[in-house]
Amino acid sequence: xxxxxxxxxxxxxxxxxxxxxxxxxxxxxxxxxxxxxxxxxxxxxxxxxxxxxxxxxxxxxxxxxxxxxxxxxxxxxxxxxxxxxxxxxxxxxxxxxxxxxxxxxxxxxxxxxxxxxxxxxxxxxxxxxxxxxxxxxxxxxxxxxxxxxxxxxxxxxxxxxxxxxxxxxxxxxxxxxxxxxxxxxxxxxxxxxxxxxxxxxxxxxxxxxxxxxxxxxxxxxxxxxxxxxxxxxxxxxxxxxxxxxxxxxxxxxxxxxxxxxxxxxxxxxxxxxxxxxxxxxxxxxxxxxxxxxxxxxxxxxxxxxxxxxxxxxxxxxxxxxxxxxxxxxxxxxxxxxxxxxxxxxxxxxxxxxxxxxx
Amino acid sequence: xxxxxxxxxxxxxxxxxxxxxxxxxxxxxxxxxxxxxxxxxxxxxxxxxxxxxxxxxxxxxxxxxxxxxxxxxxxxxxxxxxxxxxxxxxxxxxxxxxxxxxxxxxxxxxxxxxxxxxxxxxxxxxxxxxxxxxxxxxxxxxxxxxxxxxxxxxxxxxxxxxxxxxxxxxxxxxxxxxxxxxxxxxxxxxxxxxxxxxxxxxxxxxxxxxxxxxxxxxxxxxxxxxxx
Numbered sequence: 001x002x003x004x005x006x007x008x009x010x011x012x013x014x015x016x017x018x019x020x021x022x023x024x025x026x027x028x029x030x031x032x033x034x035x036x037x038x039x040x041x042x043x044x045x046x047x048x049x050x051x052x053x054x055x056x057x058x059x060x061x062x063x064x065x066x067x068x069x070x071x072x073x074x075x076x077x078x079x080x081x082x083x084x085x086x087x088x089x090x091x092x093x094x095x096x097x098x099x100x101x102x103x104x105x106x107x108x109x110x111x112x113x114x115x116x117x118x119x120x121x122x123x124x125x126x127x128x129x130x131x132x133x134x135x136x137x138x139x140x141x142x143x144x145x146x147x148x149x150x151x152x153x154x155x156x157x158x159x160x161x162x163x164x165x166x167x168x169x170x171x172x173x174x175x176x177x178x179x180x181x182x183x184x185x186x187x188x189x190x191x192x193x194x195x196x197x198x199x200x201x202x203x204x205x206x207x208x209x210x211x212x213x214x215x216x217x218x219x220x221x222x223x224x225x226x227x228x229x230x231x232x233x234x235x236x237x238x239x240x241x242x243x244x245x246x247x248x249x250x251x252x253x254x255x256x257x258x259x260x261x262x263x264x265x266x267x268x269x270x271x272x273x274x275x276x277x278x279x280x281x282x283x284x285x286x287x288x289x290x291x292x293x294x295x296x297x298x299x300x301x302x303x304x305x306x307x308x309x310x311x312x313x314x315x316x317x318x319x320x321x322x323x324x325x326x327x328x329x330x331x332x333x334x335x336x337x338x339x340x341x342x343x344x345x346x347x348x349x350x351x352x353x354x355x356x357x358x
Numbered sequence: 359x360x361x362x363x364x365x366x367x368x369x370x371x372x373x374x375x376x377x378x379x380x381x382x383x384x385x386x387x388x389x390x391x392x393x394x395x396x397x398x399x400x401x402x403x404x405x406x407x408x409x410x411x412x413x414x415x416x417x418x419x420x421x422x423x424x425x426x427x428x429x430x431x432x433x434x435x436x437x438x439x440x441x442x443x444x445x446x447x448x449x450x451x452x453x454x455x456x457x458x459x460x461x462x463x464x465x466x467x468x469x470x471x472x473x474x475x476x477x478x479x480x481x482x483x484x485x486x487x488x489x490x491x492x493x494x495x496x497x498x499x500x501x502x503x504x505x506x507x508x509x510x511x512x513x514x515x516x517x518x519x520x521x522x523x524x525x526x527x528x529x530x531x532x533x534x535x536x537x538x539x540x541x542x543x544x545x546x547x548x549x550x551x552x553x554x555x556x557x558x559x560x561x562x563x564x565x566x567x568x569x570x571x572x573x574x575x576x577x578x579x580x581x582x583x584x585x586x
Contacts, residue, residue, distance in 0.1 A: 049484070075485055076484045076486075076488055088478050088482045090482065090483075090497060101483075101488075101496070102485075102488075105486065105487035148485070151487070
């Protein structure tokens with residue numbers, strides 16, 4: 001199932017990149033980290049825009065780089081799509097010609113049908129005759145995404161595609177990306193420093209720091225790892241994927257099912273079976289030793305403690321397993337002591353609030 | 359009015375300038391591209407060499423070319439060995455000298471243009487399956503259009519306006535090397551001020567109109583660089 005293998009080492013003196021990753025061949029893999037963590041460099045190495053002296057890269061069984069065999073496929077020979085932070089459209093070409101630039105250069109031209117779907121999906125069909133200089137930032141970025149997708153690539157690489165946009169434009173594009181996510185059958189590598197984008201888009205999460213991959217794995221599993229700083233942050237959260245199971249119209253509630261249980265959410269306007277992402281902040285989760293009988297909290301789930309770590313400012317970070325899902329809880333260190341929490345204990349997780357991501 | 363001899367010098371000048379401009383674009387484009395992109399330590403030396411004609415008196419350049427291309431010079435011996443004879447006082451010699459003399463006027467605008475285009479469009483083209491040569495013609499050339507326009511016009515007009523190098527290397531042979539600037543000198547020497555006025559006026563009008571056109575066109579061009 002693993003279809004991307006990436007191993008790179010490069011040394012610029014003040015910056016080193018040293019990663020060895022195996023990534024899944026489907027869904028969105030988010031490379032997350034602060035600026036200078038090496039996430040963009042890693043993406044550029046995968047694209048071949050930068051050449052790591054020591055490197056091995058295999059995608060879908062095709063080797064793109066193997067420094068031991070002195071093999072390095074130049075970027076233009078790699079069947080990839082790349083979306084830059086700045087849309088990087090050709091200013092001398094219309095939107096249509098930008099979209100066709102790559103399309104004209106691929107051999108098997110099965111792309112026209114695909115392009116039309118993409119135009120519709122990204123809502124840019126009406127912009128075709130415009131010059132890039134006359135588009136808004138959000139429109140430019142959507143064209144750039146379509147231009148990359150039009151190539152029918154084997155992997156889509158996106159370097160902070162939303163970072164240069166203001167909040168409003170981001171909100172304009174995120175839904176497109178979520179929708180893409182459901183319709184694309186190729187792996188996407190997505191670089192960002194935004195936790196919101198991680199929560200909304202990631203299936204797999206790679207946390208980068210100082211040129212290394214601190215952790216990598218399925219989203220909620222990686223989010224809840226206690227050995228990486230993410231779990232300690234005030235905004236720490238886990239994202240669960242669930243499907244709409246039942247509407248309780250009387251109470252204005254919707255029940256969603258996840259692997260190993262169900263949650264009640266404020267009414268969701270979606271059909272039964274619709275996939276959803278539910279984000280649960282660690283600060284919204286509290287722990288009880290026995291099933292609370294009288295509580296206003298609806299979502300109380302049996303859980304097992306799988307990890308305990310010290311958090312910031314007198315807090316404890318508790319990692320829980322609920323069914324097949326990992327969950328983080330931030331509670332005070334005093335409570336953790338009073339309850340005598342230990343790894344392996346069966347407890348109840350009380351979830352005060354959830355937020356729906358799409 | 360312009361007499362037949364004057365017309366002949368005008369035609370010759372145009373021929374020299376046109377051929378030299380084509381050659382300068384052919385040589386100058388790869389040279390400017392290399393200078394814009396390289397980090398080689400030879401870059402400074404090459405930049406300095408290409409720019410030398412900007413600061414040297416034309417007679418200095420002309421003198422060295424005369425010596426080098428003459429029967430005893432290295433280039434002269436080479437061209438003689440090829441069976442071409444020697445270049446001084448011939449039309450080809452005039453073209454060679456013009457190319458060297460006006461090259462910086464072609465290389466510098468191109469180099470500036472290439473530099474301002476930057477890395478981004480090249481990377482975008484590479485991710486869209488365009489190889490290096492393809493990228494050059496489909497992205498760089500159109501984006502550097504103002505640079506090419508400036509380079510061609512400055513190269514052409516500067517060649518039209520040269521005098522010192524022409525006199526040293528080409529001499530003053532009617533229909534072979536006698537260009538407008540030399541002819542004006544001849545008229546003035548012979549105190550034929552009316553004829554000198556006519557030719558000088560032509561040159562002045564030509565140069566002014568061409569530059570005028572250049573700057574008007576450049577103003578309407580979208581700036582080469584900012585990638586939106």
